[in-house]
Amino acid sequence: MDVKPPQKRVKQQQQCEQHDDDEQQKRLGDALDADLLGVCISFLDYMSLVTCQSVSKEWHRILQYPLVWEQFYATMWRPKCSAPLPPGYRRALLPHFKDVCAARMASQCALSTRARSWVRDNGNVFVYNDAMYLRTFCMGGIESIHTESIRTESIRTESTLRPLASARALGVNVCYFEASILGCGSVGIASISTTAERVAYGFGSQSHLGWFPVSYGYHGDDGLLYWNDCKMRIVGGAQRAYGPSWGDATSLRRRQAAASVTIGCGFCLDTRQLFYTLDGRFLGLAPVTIKPSCAFAAAVSLHQIGDSVEINFGCSAFKFDIDAYIWESARADSGARAFGHSVRAA
Incomplete structure (x- = not known):
């Protein structure tokens, strides 16, 4: 019977635990992305969102999505506009929403x-x-x-x-x-x-x-x-x-x-x-x-x-x-x- 050395068993156990943590974090992130992200964004200002990128890998990954910053832009600067953004305008601006938000916050x-x-x-x-x-x-x-x-x-x-x-x-x-x-x-x-x-x-x-x-x-x-x-x-x-x-x-x-x-x-x-x-x-x-x-x-x-x-x-x-x-x-x-x-x- 092949018995693994204690060091290898400990290392394998740590890898399994890390994998489980990553999977749990991913599931939590997916749930946050699906259910709570929109609510969180509505209560966070620009600097809070930028800081949230350092909270976890999942938050950092989520906050790289242009759609997140598009939603933040709409929440901050289009709350009274009944009409949505023109589709062509939205597509052209989508890669730049994060920079646009930063520039709008600095408009003094x-x-x-x-x-x-x-x-x-x-x-x-x-x-x-x-x-x-x-x-x-x-x-x-x-x-x-x-x-x-x-x-x-x-x-x-x-x-x-x-x-x-x-x-x-x-x-x-x-x-x-x-x-x-x-x-x-x-x-x-x-x-x-x-x-x-x-x-x-x-x-x-x-x-x-x-x-x-x-x-x-x-x-x-x-x-x-x-x-x-x-x-x-x-x-x-x-x-x-x-x-x-x-x-x-x-x-x-x-x-x-x-x-x-x-x-x-x-x-x-x-x-x-x-x-x-x-x-x-x-x-x-x-x-x-x-x-x-x-x-x-x-x-x-x-x-x-x-x-x-x-x-x-x-x-x-x-x-x-x-x-x-x-x-x-x-x-x-x-x-x-x-x-x-x-x-x-x-």
Whole structure:
């Protein structure tokens, strides 16, 4: 009778136990994948999901599946969209969902403004037009400004607008942000190509968008589109009818409680076209061609003291279905683009 040495028997027993553990872990992982993964994802944020990759081999394997990140993307950034992702858009974006999620979570921009601002838990930037912060430098000192003598406070990003990660993955360059305003103001883009253009809006500016070059803005008090591209010599820029008026321009002391209005501003770098949305509704392309030689920043001007804005650059869900718009832009592109561009680049 062939009797195995004790060391071999112990080693064989350890291998059998390891095999049983692997099989049990696989069965547990399959059950989690089938029944609980969707529930877990709905309660986990991005950093928690990334950390879960180190919990076990099975979690690491599961979190490499593109479908997991597609579900996370839909949960985080499409909760209010009744329509599913367009099939073609989904297929083209499927290999890139993880990188797109990472880019959306990092969608924050530093602001140039005198108004008080802070980043909320959802990643959006909140700005409040507070009289305590409205000061000017005069003769080497700081001179406080009376609250009734100033109305507008300008806000713009320090850096240029960047295309959304999902748009870059499909080879199109669509920029988009949303501004939820309590009060009234103007929303659009402002050039930061030169020093003169940089100081026209942002910190120290009291101007609405479209008044000074080079800027474009949709105004809430009259629903007009204002722009100044250096071609006209009109004080305050040119204007044209565009959409409905929005917001509340009454003074803070007389203003009654009201809900904020969400204005979305989109800019296609390829076609130099500007578009706006109002509470998730597409208003159409702006009747103006954007000056091609300028680098633009996202910009908002609050009409008066007490007005506030929450700016969403992509960290939280948009009210407008920007994914459907990006897919239509990609399909309408006359050039035969090869989908699958790098999301991390640019």
